[in-house]
Amino acid sequence: MNAALEYLLAALLLIGSGFVLVGSLGLVKLSDFFKRLHGPTKATTLGVGCILLASIGYHAWIGDGLGLREILVTLFLFITAPVSAHLMSLAALKIGLQRRPPRPDAETGGVSGREPDEAGH
Amino acid sequence: MRRLLTSPPLSLAVLLLWLLLVADFSPGQLAIGIILALLLPWLAGMLEPERASFGRTIALLALTRRVLWDMLLSNIEVARRILGPERVLTPGFVWIPLELTNIHGITALASIITLTPGTVSAELTGDRRFLLVHCFNLKDADAQVAEIKARYESLLKEIFP
Amino acid sequence: MELALASLIGLLSAAGVYLLLRARSFDVILGLTLLSYATNLLIFSSGRLVIGKPPVLQVDEAGKAIAPTLAHYTDPLPQALVLTAIVIAFAMTAVTIVIAMRSRSDNGSDHVDAGGEGMP
Amino acid sequence: MTVIDHALTASLYMVALAMLFSLYRLLAGPSVPDRILALDTLYINTIAALILFGMQLRSSIYFEAALVIAMLGFVGTVMLSKYVLRRDIVE
Amino acid sequence: MIAAIDTAGTLTTLGAHLPVLPILLPLLFGAVLLLAERRGIAVQRAVSALAMAVLTLVAIALVRAADADTISMYLVGDWPARLGIALVADRTSALLVLTTTLLAGACLLYACAGWDRRAIHFHALFQLQLAGLNGAFLTGDLFNLFVFFEVMLIASYGLLLSGGRGPRMRAGLHYVVLNITASTLFLIALGLLYGLLGSLNMAELAQRVGQADPSSLALIRAASGVLLVVFCAKAALVPLYLWLPNAYSRAPAPVAALFAVMTKVGVYAVLRVYSLVFGSEAGALAGWAWEWLLPAGLLTLVLATLGALASKSLRMLVAFLVIASAATLFIAISLNTAGSIAAGLYYLVHSTFVAGALFLVVDLIRRQRGAIGDNLDVAGPLRHNAMLGLLFATAAISVSGMPPLSGFLGKVMLLDAVPADAVAWVWSVVLATSLLTVVALARTASQTFWRAQPWPDTTPVPAPPSRAQVAAVVLLLAYGIGMTVFGGPLMRYTDAAAGQLLAPADYIHAAHATAPQLREPSP
Amino acid sequence: MLELLLALPFVFAIVVLLHRSASRRTTAWLAGAAPLIGLGLLATLTPAVLDGTIPQSVHPWIPQLGLAFSLRMDGLAWMFALMVLAIGVLVVMYARYYLSAEEDAPKFFGYLLLFMGSMLGMVIAGNLLLLAIFWELTSISSFLLIGYWSRQNEAREGARMALTITGAGGLALLGGVILIGQVVGSYELDAVLAAGDQLRADPMYPAILALVLAGIFTKSAQFPFHFWLPHAMAAPTPVSAYLHSATMVKAGVFLLARLHPALAGTELFFYVVTSIGAATLLVGAWNAIFQHDLKGLLAYSTISHLGLITMLFGLSTPMAVVAGLFHILNHATFKASLFMAAGIIDHETGTRDMRRLGNLRRYLPFTSTLAIIAALAMAGIPLLNGFLSKEMFFALALEIEGHAGMRIAASVVAFLAGVFGVAYSLRFVHDTFFGDGPRAVDREIHEPPRFMKIPVEVLVVLCLAVGIVPAWTIAPVLATAAHGVLGDAVPEYSLAIWHGINLPLLMSFGGVIGGALLYLGLRRLINLHAVARHALGRHLFRVNTRALLTSARRFTFHVTDGSLQRSLWWVLIALIAIAGLPTLAALADGVGASQPMPVLGWAVWLVAIAATVGTVLLHRQRLLALLVIGAVGLAVSLIFVLMSAPDLALTQLLVEMVTIALMLLALNYLPQESQRTDDAARRWRDGAIALVVGAGIGALAYAMMTRPLDTVATELLARSLPEGYGRNVVNVILVDFRGFDTFGEITVFGIAGLVVHALLRRARIAADEVVPGVAGPLPMPSNLSHLLFPLALAVSAYLFLRGHNAPGGGFIAGLVLAVPLLLQYVLLGSQYVESRLGFNYVRCIGIGLLIAAATGLAPMLLGYPFLTSGHVEPQLPLIGTVPLASAIGFDTGVYLVVFGGAMLILSMMGTVNPPRPPVRRAQPAPDSPATTGEDA
């Protein structure tokens, strides 16, 4: 049908899966947890987003009509990925994979909330 | 109306979600969607840990556009870094002092920080005054803090006063 | 495909059995979980392995129903059976886990046997 | 075979490879958060695989599965992280 | 609820639904009991009593209906048997439903003396367990059998463990893990059988096994071998009986008594599947299981009797007797003659009642012996010695096969039915183990009722057994006596039941001939 | 009439046992009434019996088995009934005074009547099976009677020994009876007695004979089973007088007489029965000499006399039968009276030990006289009844035809037995009534109450009467009994005292002289009182019983040591044993080829394989194992995706999440690492069996998958839409075709919730490791998940509503509802969530089950089967056509049960309380009621 659309979709697909691959590659390649955390939480998320976009276009292209449902997948991923990343960092800090820097207001004693848990595992 | 519609944005989200899911705009589905849109936020509202109000929702559009663009750009950056040699990376933590007090705003900021490449929000202090952020490639901590505050927090303060 | 799945079923079974014989309640539960994967895959495979023909009746491009035969759809029955099996296995796992918790708490050990190792 | 079919095939290869990378981290660790991250990534890889596979079959029958993973796949991550944090995941 | 409706029309309508009612009623009552829990124990007991009354009526009606010479198929969902799930009420399944119901009534009565207060959800779980048991007896579909096995088992976990602690938890863990393992194997066998034969309906399977391609016979045989291991594990056949003594001897008495029928489910499953699916219509695979089961049954009988002899507590003794009774059943059914199967069915009913009674009476004794409990150590003189002694003696005489009670009749029927080529082995084992059982029981009785040292003055006087408890035991023993007195009609029934079991063609025919009401029959 | 006769003792037994507080007197009267009335009834039957007609009555019982309640009183039965009832009356009278006031008379008389009834039933049974039933009942009731003084070790052991030996014999007899029934085709005595030739010719005859004789020999205490009888002397003396002289031990010889027409008359019978009888005769008599206990002596004497009777029946000639019957009667009278006398002596002196007794003729002149007369009858002194039958025995031994060796042997045995008999009788008389003594007796000795002596007097008078005028006394009885056994073949015989001087008379005479010499010689040669006889029989019995018990214990506790691993191991062994060969055969039959797999499939396969191996390698670090096993679950759901099973994939994913939650919740209360307590050898062994089983299952799966299949699926696919109104065939199967399975499945699920609830509601469990510090809030995650919550609920509703036509359905939707709620529990804490959303999950399960059931019940009201589905398409204003399948109602039930069950489980596990502080933190209590009152 529309060759341009087809090439666009193909590109989106390749870019998307490229990001997915790079995100996972980061897991393998990078040397510490916090560096690895960056790959999947965004490269992969974005990659999936691209693939979903391609999927919307593809299903429209093959004549299934324009379904925007895939947006929801992206939406949910965007909502949930930060939660995962946040909790995983908390866990990593908890078991002492890395030390936090001191809080900027640590000397002023203005800490009323939770003390950062410095205890190593 | 307030009792019926505990959270209009959430209700709208539910309705949209429903219509997208069923991909059918018939009156029947619309009716079910509306029922759910009224019912579910109310149900969820019973669990709402803390209420916070919305401000200028129009700024949401600007923010969305900015975030999406940043995501795209810096994803490419992260991908390059992952593929490139690791030793040039200088990762590190920074504390971001928060001016936002609205919990939705803080959540949104933390999420955006995580979703935009190069940064992950790692911890929120109990008093909600600081957000610990891990940067993939931290060169100038102060500049990083300033950038985040300028690009996102200012807009968020408008949306979630 | 069949060989791959059969080998996986075999490996899952072997691993499950091995863990089952380890005699610590948690290991036993892991073993049962692996065994249940193996079982589900085996029941599933009894409908034969077919790619891309889910048993959800479709219409073709012309809007005509596609003939509801095994040429176009995979065997739905094993899928229904596996669903039931998954649910039941979950229920059983839940109960086992709770009993394991209680047994550890009441008896002071997570070994499944009172006298430690009993040699067959 | 159209361009898009080739792209799909290539994408599937890439996603399959991505899954194996994640698997490596899952098995190699070393830390627990590393493994949690690997499992989380594996879930997200799965979403990609589902969508691609659905495109290859020209069917949207796997959409729900992708949706559910996107929506609830992180629950495992949350619980595992919470376990590392507090042991007691429901307090 | 249903009993209150007495118009003839309704009864006729209900009559058509008889096969499903023994499953449906306890399920409904179980659900209602869950909702009634906040209304207190009295309401729950009333609902339970009503449930048992209705169920007993239904079970009696079912037996009466089954005693006609047709096998009635009930097509759940109005689907033809091979597409949906058919329930089958023939004489055997009806008899087992009635047995279960009668046993359950007594167990419930016993539990209402107080245990039901301590065990959370007791009444609901009890009804659900009955639903599972009855479902297992009535279903005509192999996968559905699995499902009802699970209903029965998971409810039994609850009944076994609710209100318990300590070693009972460990025993429970064993019981659960072993059963889950068995269930896993069950599923594997089901998967293989479906994958080879393409159906789960037992009648259909029976037909397809007979017509199977010779090249798949070995596979079918392997699958049915796995299935046999599963059933035998549930029925506690050698070498799969090791789990039972611990689990049963640690169960609360009313539950243990109800469990007396649980091993019978395994035996029933073997009888059903291997007489139907691998019965005389099965071509090359016809009756392959029996030659394995006979020696296994004999060996189990010997080992279980040794266990009874070795037992150091009353409950352990009864648990081993349960294994021995299952073994006797295996001997009976694996001889695979009309006479032996009929004897087996009679013995099955008898042993269920008597084992139930023994568990209950042993519990009553245990409660009178203070710290010593049911351990076979010297205790002080038993209070209510005469009554407990009479109850125990009646049960013991019956279970050991001493005359004149049902155990004796069952044993005579079995001995009489042994074909000439098996007489030497079967007779010597059955007679020798009978003797050892007598020895074990005499030892136990003499230890428990006769040997006594005065109680220390500090020992508090235990409360006497409640009327409900005694009534429960008496009821079960009375069933046994009834089986003795009415042995003639009962044996006519079991003879006819055995005849049905040995004629799988009739069963298959019934499955084909039963047409849905609304829908098209299967081609 | 026969029924009434039989019922009497049982009815009176029940009456007596139910009136435990009645006095000894009343009880004794009631107990005596039964045999007295019985004698009256017997008297009314007597004319008919004497006429040679056989009163009979038959009630069908189990016709299929050939078991009828048939009673039959021929001469033999009549004689035994007479004996049972008459001696019964005397024993009751005697026991009334024998029992002391403290003793439980109702129990004693109740048991005695039960025994009487059983004995009576046995003798008048007209059906062999019925006879076997009563036979065993006599064993049971004698067990109770021997153990009457249950505090005494001797009594308990004696009772058990008797039951074991006679019980074993009873079982053998049962076997023999069944074989007879199979040969003859009936158990009715008339038929059996008429089928003697057929039986003797049958190849089963030796087996039948062996089994029946085993019953007879044990019951009648024949060598080598005789040893139980002396130990049964621990019973109260009335019991010994009744059971162990007159009745029960005669059951064996009764049966010999009873089956004489059917079984006797072969060489085998002759040799076996005669030799055993002879051996018993000698062993009993010889041992009797060396007993010190009065009752012990009498018991061995009884053994010897039973041997004599057995030997007579072994000879099998009609005359021998007559002599046997005669001796049965004679022995009953003199032995019962001797036992009673021994009881009086015991009663008055407090001992039965002859070493302490002596000279009693001075203290108990009357009793002594009676006892001495009875003892002389036992010795076979002329003018007493014992002499007559003994002389008949001598004569018969001398007349054995055709077996010269046997004739000589039997005659020698008979003579020796005569000698021994005189010797022990002399010892009894001399040691008890003469010489010095009594020694170390702690009471004043005087004659017993009048009525205690009457039974002895009656019996002694009978001994004399029979001995002096047999023709006027015993002749009709004997004739009747003999006719009962022999029918018209009763020989001519004479009961005269004097047959002239012949060999038997000389033997008798020689016996008396020899006996006297033997006794005196023995007294001179050795100190009889110092002879310590150890009972070999009891010793062997004890040793064997103990060995049996020990080996049973050793085996049982070794095997059923409560090891789960052992149980599982055997399951696997059984599996390999039964399915191993067929699996190999199937592989040998050839398997099909595999289809190619897409690359994604290989990746998934690799994930699954690697994660499975990883789980095994990491299993001891539990959290890691949990993480890795999560990947296996994910891979499995991906396999479902690849292989066209979207519903399965969804379900697997959701269940996986909930399972991880469960395991994490539990892991909090379990050790974080598995301790290693097994050795390497064991791991290798387990690994090996695991590999064998795994390889087997994999091979079966492969062979199955690559085979063509003809399934019912085609029909399911075709009928799903038109009749099940759904496009998602899997869902249609779940809620319609096989809705009943699903019903069961949700029941399982609901019950799981209930079980977890029941196990955890009141439980207090300590966490394995407590993380210090208070829980911090997680504002960011909880805020986001709160945003997600309503959306997830909407998705749940979506999956629920469309499940019938696309992947989804009640189960999946229920979990999609439960998982986000679980997330709220995790992030907000259980207390917070439950205080805000007050769900009662238990009710949720109940209501769900009811809804599902109601959907199924609705069609029943219309007359269709349970769960028949329906479909309507109502037109609603504005909304239009709404297709509604009844299945949606069912699915609602599923939805509620799944949600309720999952949440009940998770919330219960999340809200387990820690144990209360130290005071209540006791040691884990065992579940014995003593310490915990667990099921009080």
Ligand code: NA
């Ligand atoms: Na918790």
Ligand code: NA
């Ligand atoms: Na907690």
